Amino acid sequence: MEFHVSLDGAGDLAARIYRSLRDGVRDGRLRPGDRLPPSRELARTLNVSRGTVATAYERLSAEGFLVGRVGAGTFVAPGAAAGASRVAARTMPAGGLRPRPGWDGAPRSPGPHTAARYDFQVGVPDTRLFPYDTWRRLVAAEWRQGREPVGYAGPAGHPDLRAALARYVGYARSVRAGADDVVVTSGAQQALDLVARVLLAPGDVVAVEEPGYPPAREAFESYGARVVGVPVDGDGLVVSRLPRSARLVYVTPSHQFPLGVAMSLPRRLELLAWAGAHDAAVVEDDYDSEYRFADRPLEPLHGLGGGGRVVYVGTFSKTLLPGLRLGFAVVPPSLRDAVRTARRLADGHGPVATEAALARFMDEGLLARHIRRTAKVYAERRSLLLAGLEGGGLAPYLEVVPSAAGLHVCALLRSGDGAVVRAVAARARAAGVRAETLGRYQAAPGGPAGLVLGYGAIEAADLPAGLERLAAAFRAVTPG
Ligand SMILES: Cc1ncc(COP(=O)(O)O)c(C=O)c1O
Incomplete structure (x- = not known):
């Protein structure tokens, strides 16, 4: 790949080439040791005479930006970039573009954590427990030439993974779904984002648990929704406190985030009845129920007959690794096409080989x-x-x-x-x-x-x- 020499600005052509290369060295786009094209080649690319390029190179060499090595070519001089980062900080003009209202101001969720003793x-799960060797083997198998397609794929995710997920949620969580109901996502977060994108119009009311999971609230707010916090008691979200106009209710019924309580069965049924009476959608975030240490798991909202208005969301961020960015949503047939389209518009689809490897991991019983x-x-x-x-x-x-x-x-x-x-x-x-x-x-x-x-x-x-x-x-x- 070649450095882009810009001929913009004032002065003769040699001066413009000189300035463009000098700025590249100063702001770090050209690094010490980088090789410049031979003057003849650059002259051809820029459609100028070779002498023009030679004049620019000579001046840059005289000022210590470039060095010529006989028989090897012209290089950015060692040490020529001193102070580069300071200059780079100034290269983007201040002002100019601004995010639309709702996106300006302080960053929302806190950034990455720094580790403590x-x-x-x-x-977060314990990343030391991840089965690295097995995962490497499965991914390597997918990368054998001639195996899975390496071109574009469908937005809903790898068919083998969707089938494996449908079996998994049916077996482990009694969520009855076919592969076509499943959309593979980049973590639970993308599932929330896609659902918000297809269900919410600016000004719509969304109910979330208070206290709750900030990234969910923020995803809904980013689409212009009016997010209302609803209290949580020992039985989970207090349904009687839901705002009547809520179009979407986001809940974590298996293990309320962050309090940890499970939503009781009567409360689950009350929520489903409420959603039916108010024509609201329910997003059931089942983010960590694979780890259950007491009691029998309660039926998910999805399995309690709420399948028509419940979007069931899962993630591999707890069972495997957050950095894999693998999650999924089980969506009602009425939303299927919209959610698939939203995924296609967002990023096309997920990484094919990774999804195929996860399908094998599940099919071979390794996830269990x-x-x-x-x-x-x-x-x-x-x-x-x-x-x-x-x-x-x-x-x-x-x-x-x-x-x-x-x-x-x-x-x-x-x-x-x-x-x-x-x-x-x-x-x-x-x-x-x-x-x-x-x-x-x-x-x-x-x-x-x-x-x-x-x-x-x-x-x-x-x-x-x-x-x-x-x-x-x-x-x-x-x-x-
Ligand atoms: C309530 C809740 N939902 C979902 C997730 C997982 O999100 P993701 O799959 O985007 O990593 C977490 C992780 O902390 C969570 O606490």
Whole structure:
């Protein structure tokens, strides 16, 4: 690939070539050691005389930007880019384009986390448990020449993966779906985005749980929806508090994010009846129910006869890796074409070989085995965490919210407010412990204060020390 020499601007042609190359070196587009085309070649490309290019090269060499090596060619001189990044920062003009209202202002969700020694990060699995060798083998098999198509594919995802997903949700979650009802997505997040895109018009009311999952709220808001937080009690989302005009209700019934409660069966039935009476869609985000440590799983909303107005969303971000970006939605037939079109318009489709590899991973029983194996690891961590919260030095400060699934637990402050947990989290952070505050998941002030503690990233051996440091932070912030 060749550097684009621009002939724009004032001066003779040699001066313009000189300026274009000099700017390239200064702003880092041309790096020390990069080889420039021979003057004859560049002259042909630019349709100028060879002498013109030679004049520019000579001046750049005289000023230390280029060096010629006999028999090898002309190169960007070592050290010629000193200060390049400083200049690069200035190369994009300020002002100009602005995002439309709703997209300007501060970035929404927080950026990537920085790791902590004792890391109770929420929403992540243990990446060390991923079956790397098996995955490499499956992906490598897909990349053998002449196997899967490497051209464009359909927007709904690889047919083998859709079939495997339909079998999986039917078997494991009693979600009755055929391969045609499944759309493979880039994580659960894209499923939410596609659904929002096809269902919502600006000004539509969307109900979400409060506290809840910020990226879902933000996806709905980005389409101009008016998002209303609805409280959650021990039975899940309080259906009687839903705004009458809600067009879409987003819920996490298996394991409410972040509180952890499961939506009770009566509440599920009430929600479905409400959605039917108000002609609303329900998005059921079943993001981590593969890890269930007590109780029988409750029937998903989709399986309770809500299939016609429920979009069931799943993800492999917890069972496998967030970075794989693999999720899916089971959509009612009435939305199928629209959602497929939305995916096509968004990014065409997902990576074919990766989707095919996941289909094989599922078909060969490897996903089920991996979930069984990792569930044992997480079960041990979970019981250590619960024991530490309920019996150790944290018990005077925190009360665990009962839950039976997932990779995190929520614990509410027995006394005090959000300022106390923020101070505790900051103090713990200074001692090498990351603990997230419940406030991070609250859109409105005044909700209960507490901590949300993930056990995906922290190993069992580190849990006692992590919890002890957390308890020390509580003692320091709330003495006496
Ligand atoms: C409620 C909820 N939904 C979905 C996800 C997964 O999102 P994705 O599949 O886009 O990684 C998470 C991850 O933290 C989550 O907490």
